[in-house]
Amino acid sequence: MQPPADIRINQLPETYSQSNDTLNDSKIKWELFYKDESLRKLISTALTNNYDLQAATQKIEMMRAAVQFNKGNQLPTISAGLSAAQRRFGLFTMDGAGNASTDIQPGRVVPEHLPDYFAGFNASWEVDVWGKLRSNKKAAVARFSSSIEGRNAIQTALIAEVASTYYDLLALDTELDIVRENIEIQQAALDIIKIKKEADILNELAVKQFEGQVNNSKGFEYKLLQQITLVENKINYLCGQFPQQIIRDKTKFNSLNPDIISTGIPSQLLVNRPDFRQAELELFASKFDLKAAKAAFYPSFTITGAVGFQAFSTALLFQSPQSVAYTLLGGIAAPILNRSALKAKYNTINAQQTEAVLNYQKTILNGYLEVANEMSNIKNLEKLYELKNKEVLAYGQSTTIAKDLFMSGMATYFEVLMAQRTALEARIDMIITKKLQYQAMINLYKALGGGIK
Known part of the structure; x- marks a missing residue:
């Protein structure tokens, strides 16, 4: 179809700036892409029970009825x-x-x-001499197909959101384990400080500083527990079920490595992404609406x-x-007195077609940028994770050194506290970085098409 004369549709670049890969992992079905069995069960439940997806299915039925209505008019x-x-x-x-x-x-x-x-x-x-009824039917058929692609787009987003939230939950579980481990270490240090205080080696100030650190970590533990509850309930909402414990393997977060995704070439987005196909079908529907509006002027x-x-x-x-x-x-x-109303309707539909062209163009640009952004994100997060890993190792060693120096009287208790706090923050930062790696992988898979086909 031809867009309005004053609208130009830009073409997608031939390749992504950071890749010349021709393979495309969006063809992989989500059941194979996500290897965690607990996650696959949650996605299956969401695809069955999610209310947004069910509402999209009903919209398909409404568009199907519209096709039958316009077919009957002929x-x-x-x-x-x-x-x-x-x-x-x-x-x-x-x-x-x-x-x-x-x-x-x-x-x-x-x-x-x-x-x-x-x-x-x-x-x-x-x-139907002028094709008005045929155009109405073709517009209805295009919108019916568009509603199917709209449901596919919702399904793609739902799969990505369930997966991303699931990894949020695993990251929080891992953070909780680290905090509890840190509390045990801090409690053991506090017990030693109390013994030294009773022996008049240290004063009450050191005891209170360590007690404050222990209580601070215990308070952080409860914050994490509340966050875990909220994330679990978010997954329950996506799955269309009332609050219940989310079954997952809490030990897998650190053992899993984000997959490397083949992106293919940008033109494949036109075929693989349901929102691209939906916008294109809406553009076709507006074309037939305009034909029907023109035919309304004829006898x-x-x-x-x-x-x-x-x-x-x-x-x-x-x-x-x-x-x-x-x-x-x-x-x-033939219309005579109501031609001004027909002209107004024609002008409205003509503007709607222009809007559909612009929306199609915006969808293409947004889709390309989503892929490009996530490709860059994955690359930079990989380098960041390597640095965070080195940081955790360095701060872990500094904690051990600070404890040894403190026991020999060559470091203050404040230096020990700072070393422990810094090491804890570094470990949590590394967990967050790994979570972001998982999310970037999920977002790229979604941006490429999400494995619907």
Whole structure:
């Protein structure tokens, strides 16, 4: 199709700036992409129970009904009917004067109050000379297909959100383990400080400083427990279920490594991403809407008719051929007085088509940038994680050294506390960095198409 003259659709670049890879992992189904069995079960539950996805399915059914409606408009309308009427014509009218002097049966004039009974079929058909009805049907078909792609886009986003939230949960579990391990170390140090205080080696200030550090870590533990509850309930919400414990293997977070994803070439996004296909189908629908709006300016041709039995008495209604009646009428009508309304509708639909073109262009640009951003993110996070790993090792050694120096009287208790705190923060930062690596992998998989096909 041709976009409006003042709208230019930009073409996708031939390659991504950081890759010339032709393989594309978006073709991999999510069941194979995500290797954690607990995560796969959660995604399956979400795909079955999620309310947004169910609502999108109902939208598909509405669009399916719209297709049937527009398809039916192209066919003749036939209805069966039974009617009864009572008529009285004025005596000073042509009908009344004629009836008063006419025998309806030998020796019986037409009654002044004349019943009229009819049983038969009525039909009406608009001949689609200018293609208005066909265009409406094609627009409905395009929107039906668009609704399917819309559901696929929601499914892609849902799979990514469940997976990302699941790794959030595993990261919090790992943080909680580290904090609890740190509390045990700090408690052991506090016990030693208390012994030294009783031996008059240290004063009460050192005891209180270590006690404050222990209580601070215990408070952080409860914060993590609350965060875990919130994240679990977020997963429950995505899965359409009431709060319950999320089954997961808490030991897998550190043992798993984010996969390297093949991105392919940008043009594959046009085929793989459901939001691209949805925007394109909406563009096609707007094209057919515009054709139908143009056809509304032209004359419409209609054929109407009726066939059945008609009589002034129910006893005579089904006598054939005397009571057989039919009508057939063809007509042509062209809009005259309401052309301004048609022009307004045409201008509105024309603007909607321009909007659809712009939305398509925006979707393409956004999709390309999503992939490019996540590719860069993955690359930089990999380097960051290597540095964080070295940082954790260095701070871990500094903690051991500080403890040894403190026990020999060559370091202060404040230096020990700072070393422990810094080491804890470094370990948590490394966990967060790894979580971000998982999320970047998930986001890139989603940006490439998400494995719907």
